[in-house]
């Protein structure tokens with residue numbers, strides 16, 4: 445069945461290899477993320493998860509292999525084009541502006557898809573005000589959806605960590621993603637917050653139809669919300685399948701036990 449014109453494309457990573465000097469951080473890794481699908485990416489520390497994210501967002505260029513998003517070849521695209529293609533990400537360590545309000549931080553994501561950008565709108569450059577108002581209304585809708593409406597006009601600094609993780613998600617959503625890369629969204633959250641966030645990510649992906657590549661050490665979350673899970677160890681893919689299958693894979697169990705011992 446051919447995809448509808450509005451449907452986001454599939455992310456296809458094929459045989460990607462990347463070396464840092466003598467370290468092979470990624471060794472012929474392949475995976476796909478279909479629209480509306482959550483792909484969990486797991487593996488012990490140093491397995492290559494963040495490096496793979498950085499290849500998709502063109503921070504790094506693989507030594508070999510291809511990464512495509514529909515017709516777009518991401519290994520050749522300039523980094524700024526990645527955002528324009530609708531690929532948004534969150535970071536392991538929060539990358540918010542502490543002195544900006546929650547709404548302003550969210551708008552940084554929205555303006556990433558407009559030509560004028562956030563600074564021009566903030567400075568009131570001609571032609572930017574109406575657009576800024578429209579984007580602000582959209583951002584408020586997102587904040588409401590994420591339970592952050594009451595925090596919209598508070599500065600990010602001083603807000604609880606769990607709230608800030610949601611603001612990061614709000615900012616990524618404001619870019620109207622067609623693919624979302626989440627780097628440890630549950631890191632540092634309480635048990636209840638992890639469960640809430642997992643449910644939220646699952647709902648957003650289904651409702652808005654975007655694919656999610658989810659790097660997460662919290663196994664409960666990965667296994668409960670992913671459609672399929674890919675496990676890496678020392679840059680190599682050691683499992684790819686349904687959550688239960690990957691969780692019970694002897695190689696995956698051994699990779700984690702090896703790390704703990």
Ligand SMILES: Nc1ncnc2c1ncn2[C@@H]1O[C@H](COP(=O)(O)OP(=O)(O)OP(=O)(O)O)[C@@H](O)[C@H]1O
Pocket residue numbers: 464467468469487488489490491492493494495496
């Ligand atoms: N910029 C870099 N220069 C040199 N080596 C790097 C660089 N980035 C990553 N590496 C190495 O590549 C390998 C993969 O690292 P990466 O950060 O991708 O792992 P990870 O699975 O994301 O780990 P974690 O779960 O700890 O975040 C590691 O051996 C790491 O030391």
